[in-house]
Each structure stands twice: as structure tokens, then as C-alpha cells.
Amino acid sequence: MKRGYVDSDMGQMHYWKTGSGPNLVLLHQSTQTAEEYKDMAAFLEDKYTVWAIEWLGHGMTDDPTREPEMADYTRTVIQAMDALGIDKAAMLGHHGGGSICIDIAAQQPDRVTHIVASGTGHRSPEELEGLLKHRTDTAQPEITADGAFLNKMWNIYATLGGPNTPMSLMHRVFLVNMKERMRPYDAHDPILKWNKAEACAKLTCPVLLMQGELDTFVTGQEHLLDVIEDSRRVVMKDIGAFLFYEAPEEIAKVVDEFLSEG
Amino acid sequence: MTLAPLRRTYVQGRNGQIHLRLAGNPGGDKRPMLCFHLSPSSGVVYENWLAEMGKDRLIVAPDTPGYGMSDFPPEQPTIGTFAEAMTDVMDALDIKDADIMGYHTGSKTCVELARQQPDRIKHLVLISAPIYTEADLAKQNSEMGSPDTPVEDGSHLIHSWAGLWRWRGPEQTPADIMYAFPDHIRGGERKHWGHAAAFSYTYPENIPAVKQPILVINTNDDLVVYTRRIREHLANGKVIELMDWGHGFLDYHTEETAAFVRPFLDQDIWPDTAE
Numbered sequence: 001m002k003r004g005y006v007d008s009d010m011g012q013m014h015y016w017k018t019g020s021g022p023n024l025v026l027l028h029q030s031t032q033t034a035e036e037y038k039d040m041a042a043f044l045e046d047k048y049t050v051w052a053i054e055w056l057g058h059g060m061t062d063d064p065t066r067e068p069e070m071a072d073y074t075r076t077v078i079q080a081m082d083a084l085g086i087d088k089a090a091m092l093g094h095h096g097g098g099s100i101c102i103d104i105a106a107q108q109p110d111r112v113t114h115i116v117a118s119g120t121g122h123r124s125p126e127e128l129e130g131l132l133k134h135r136t137d138t139a140q141p142e143i144t145a146d147g148a149f150l151n152k153m154w155n156i157y158a159t160l161g162g163p164n165t166p167m168s169l170m171h172r173v174f175l176v177n178m179k180e181r182m183r184p185y186d187a188h189d190p191i192l193k194w195n196k197a198e199a200c201a202k203l204t205c206p207v208l209l210m211q212g213e214l215d216t217f218v219t220g221q222e223h224l225l226d227v228i229e230d231s232r233r234v235v236m237k238d239i240g241a242f243l244f245y246e247a248p249e250e251i252a253k254v255v256d257e258f259l260s261e262g
Numbered sequence: 263m264t265l266a267p268l269r270r271t272y273v274q275g276r277n278g279q280i281h282l283r284l285a286g287n288p289g290g291d292k293r294p295m296l297c298f299h300l301s302p303s304s305g306v307v308y309e310n311w312l313a314e315m316g317k318d319r320l321i322v323a324p325d326t327p328g329y330g331m332s333d334f335p336p337e338q339p340t341i342g343t344f345a346e347a348m349t350d351v352m353d354a355l356d357i358k359d360a361d362i363m364g365y366h367t368g369s370k371t372c373v374e375l376a377r378q379q380p381d382r383i384k385h386l387v388l389i390s391a392p393i394y395t396e397a398d399l400a401k402q403n404s405e406m407g408s409p410d411t412p413v414e415d416g417s418h419l420i421h422s423w424a425g426l427w428r429w430r431g432p433e434q435t436p437a438d439i440m441y442a443f444p445d446h447i448r449g450g451e452r453k454h455w456g457h458a459a460a461f462s463y464t465y466p467e468n469i470p471a472v473k474q475p476i477l478v479i480n481t482n483d484d485l486v487v488y489t490r491r492i493r494e495h496l497a498n499g500k501v502i503e504l505m506d507w508g509h510g511f512l513d514y515h516t517e518e519t520a521a522f523v524r525p526f527l528d529q530d531i532w533p534d535t536a537e
Binding site for chain 2: 146
């Protein structure tokens with residue numbers, strides 16, 4: 001696995017690359033990093049050139065100097081793909097990363113051969129308004145001298161995996177998230193406010209909608225089957241919000257089968 | 263705390279990719295400087311120092327193999343392994359000679375690098391240079407020289423946090439400690455490798471062979487008592503004691519530190535209060 005940086009108009013973008021074959025670009029979820037896909041890549045690298053790009057304000061990619069909009073996230077990933085010479089690719093994204101994949105494919109339909117949109121859902125305007133208000137009202141635990149906030153966050157994270165997810169694995173997820181929570185800007189809100197339905201209606205490539213059965217962050221994904229012309233859906237049983245950590249081999253198999261379809 | 267203006271890149275070392283932060287430009291008239299972090303941490307501790315010293319020289323802070331974003335070495339490393347990795351960094355960046363700074367474990371890497379590359383290393387700045395008795399070493403090894411295993415109730419997090427908080431610098435806030443905390447614990451089962459390497463390397467055996475000028479900065483941190491024992495072992499060195507400073511001084515006293523480090527590196531002028 002080779003790691004590196006390329007430049008965008010909002011700073012350095014960090015990525016890793018492994019394997020050989022057709023390009024498969026992976027975009028992590030908000031408050032995670034490319035670490036999310038390391039385990040799955042081991043099951044795909046014999047057949048694909050697997051790229052994981054850390055988007056603005058995540059991982060080792062630079063923090064933006066102002067609050068980004070969805071267009072900033074998308075544009076800078078495109079700039080990274082340009083710099084890396086990725087002219088054509090299948091794209092897979094989880095949660096917010098899935099939305100960026102959809103936005104890129106809507107803008108550059110000739111560039112994206114397939115999309116795996118994992119954990120990408122649909123909310124009515126009322127549901128969205130409620131979620132944004134809930135996010136505004138829910139404060140992050142204060143960082144205090146006694147370190148109690150660490151236990152509070154850990155207790156939350158320990159419950160987010162599926163029933164078969166080992167503690168050591170959720171600890172990995174937690175460590176990544178803990179670092180990402182300290183970034184100056186949270187990507188959730190600009191992505192939630194973005195007009196996903198409009199972009200979905202423009203998609204021409206095959207789309208696989210995927211969801212961990214126990215992923216409580218996702219709602220209304222089945223609605224997207226009606227919006228996206230060439231789409232199908234798979235629900236991964238007994239798996240939670242961190243499915244690429246939780247079941248990398250199982251998901252790699254599903255992804256490969258989808259990408260191998262005629 | 264705001265991120266300093268700097269760039270990041272990787273170079274290929276003999277044991278995998280080495281991640282580094284750098285500031286300034288190569289080709290200036292000042293010698294480049296390399297800075298090695300304490301363990302378990304990363305080059306993140308040098309971000310503000312890089313921004314300051316990068317104003318007039320190339321300055322580089324690699325992540326030690328196994329820490330930050332650098333690859334783990336294939337086997338548990340020694341200080342010699344770390345020094346070889348830093349030679350790889352110099353070679354990859356085409357740095358012919360350099361001044362070096364080390365922080366705790368990084369200080370030992372400095373000494374070993376100066377021993378391995380005597381013609382390429384011109385000055386050493388050591389942030390702490392502890393000399394341990396057998397009893398000290400047993401205590402340090404028991405506290406830091408073994409793996410840190412996650413437990414279900416999260417108490418390992420509080421334990422690690424408490425260790426950092428106990429030895430915080432006078433200005434450091436909970437947010438400052440939190441900024442460094444993820445890199446502090448991400449090594450997991452291999453987190454202790456850096457400490458184990460440091461505890462196996464002694465100054466009395468190695469530092470007398472270093473003839474280059476050595477400036478030891480002894481602040482009021484967890485190694486202050488042990489570092490006071492270094493003086494008699496310095497062939498060409500002095501110690502500056504800064505008892506009002508502690509961890510975080512490179513962030514909170516950045517310019518003050520540069521004001522005595524620059525003359526030392528560039529003109530061989532020792533700080534007035536160094537002895």
C-alpha cells in the first residue's frame with residue numbers, strides 16, 4: 001500500500017493506493033478516514049487498482065480555512081483524481097462519501113463507471129429539518145481535565161457495531177473518530193443540506209445501494225431505488241454503521257460481484 | 263491551537279514509507295534541521311516549531327517508524343533502527359548535512375545519528391537527556407515499556423490520558439492534550455516500542471563519543487531530574503535549565519526558543535544561561 005499527497009485548490013489531499021487493474025476509488029464517511037477501507041482493500045487489490053482519498057478536513061488531508069460547501073468537497077476530490085491520473089473509475093463511498101461519489105458522477109458521467117453508495121439514505125424536508133436541529137442541539141462532550149469525555153465517547157462507540165463486532169475493532173474506529181472530531185469543520189451539515197435527489201436523477205451508471213442492517217444513521221434508502229434509474233439494493237445482515245471495518249471480506253465480495261456485472 | 267503552515271510528504275526508507283512534515287525551502291544558506299519526536303507521538307508536536315524555524319531554513323519533522331503515519335518496522339526497533347531511518351530521510355531529501363533536535367526518545371535518536379553520521383550532523387539540540395539508575399529504569403519500564411491493551415470499560419483511555427495530564431506543561435489546556443492524544447495511543451499493541459527502544463539505549467555509553475556541540479534543554483517535565491545527570495557525560499555540550507517551562511513549550515515559547523537555538527546552530531553561540 002503506497003501513501004502520498006496531491007494538491008487541490010484547498011490544500012494537500014492525502015491518499016493511498018494498492019493493487020492493479022481497473023480503478024476503484026473509495027471515499028470514507030464523515031469523521032472517518034481512509035483507514036475505513038484498509039481491510040477491504042486486501043480482498044480487492046488482486047483485481048482492482050484501489051484508491052482511497054481522504055477528503056477535505058479528514059485524515060491527513062488539510063483542513064479548509066473556511067467552512068466548506070458540498071461543492072468544495074466534490075471539486076477537491078475531482079482535483080485529486082485529476083492529479084492521480086484517474087480518468088475513469090468505479091466509485092464507492094460510505095455515508096457522506098457516498099454523496100460525494102454521486103455528485104461526481106452527476107457532474108462527470110463519462111468518468112464514473114459504477115457507484116456503490118453505502119449508507120446513503122433519503123429524508124423528507126421535514127425529517128431533514130428535524131435532524132439538522134437535533135445536530136445543532138446535541139453538543140459534543142466537553143474536553144475536561146479528568147478525561148471523562150473519552151469514556152463517554154467510547155461508551156457510545158462501543159455500541160455502534162454489529163453483535164459480532166469485536167471490541168478491538170470498534171476501538172480502531174473510535175481512535176480515528178476521536179481525532180476527526182477535533183477538526184474545525186464538521187462535514188455532516190453541508191452534505192445533508194445538499195440536493196441529493198437532483199444529482200441522483202442525473203445518474204446514468206449502475207448504482208448499488210448498500211446498507212448495514214443495524215446502521216441507525218441511515219433512513220429511507222429504498223426511496224432512492226425509485227429516483228436512480230439503474231439501481232439495486234443490498235442490506236448487510238447483522239452489520240452496523242462501520243461495515244467496512246466489520247465485514248471487509250463479505251463486502252468486498254458483494255462489491256466485486258456488482259462491478260463484474262456486464 | 264491553529265495548525266502551522268507546513269507541508270507533508272512521504273519518503274521511502276529501508277523499512278517502508280516514512281511520513282514527514284516540513285517547512286521552509288531547500289537551497290538556502292542555513293543548514294537544514296531535522297526534528298525527532300518523543301514516543302509515543304508523532305511530528306505533530308513540532309508543527310509550530312517548523313513554522314518558526316522554516317522562516318530561514320528547511321526544517322523536517324519525520325514520524326518515527328511505527329508512529330504517526332510512518333510504517334511499522336518489521337521487527338521491534340532499537341534506537342539504531344530509528345537513526346538509520348533518519349539517515350534514509352536525509353538521503354531521500356538530498357540533505358548533505360544537518361542540525362538535529364530530539365525530544366525525549368528523539369534525543370537518543372539524535373545521539374545515535376550523530377554517532378552513525380559524524381560528518382553529516384553538525385549540532386544537536388536535545389530536549390531532555392535522561393540518565394537512569396537501575397531503579398529508575400525499572401520504574402520507567404513498568405510504566406511505559408509494555409503494550410497498552412484496550413479494555414471494555416475504556417479505563418485504558420483514562421489511564422493514558424491521566425499520564426499525559428499529570429505531566430502537562432504549565433500553559434497546556436485539556437484541548438492541547440487532546441490534540442496530541444490520538445497519536446499518543448494509536449500504536450496499540452506496539453505503542454511501547456519507542457519507549458522500549460529508548461530504555462535500552464544509554465547516554466553514558468554513547469554520548470561521550472559525540473564531539474559535535476550539544477545543547478540540552480531541560481524543562482520542568484517528567485525527565486527533569488534524570489536530565490540533570492547528563493552534564494558530566496557531555497564532551498562538548500551545555501545544559502540550559504528552564505524550570506518555568508514544560509511540555510508544550512515549543513508551542514507556547516516558540517519564538518523564545520528560536521531566539522537561543524538559532525545563534526547556537528548558526529554561530530556556535532551558547533545561550534547565556536547554559537552551563
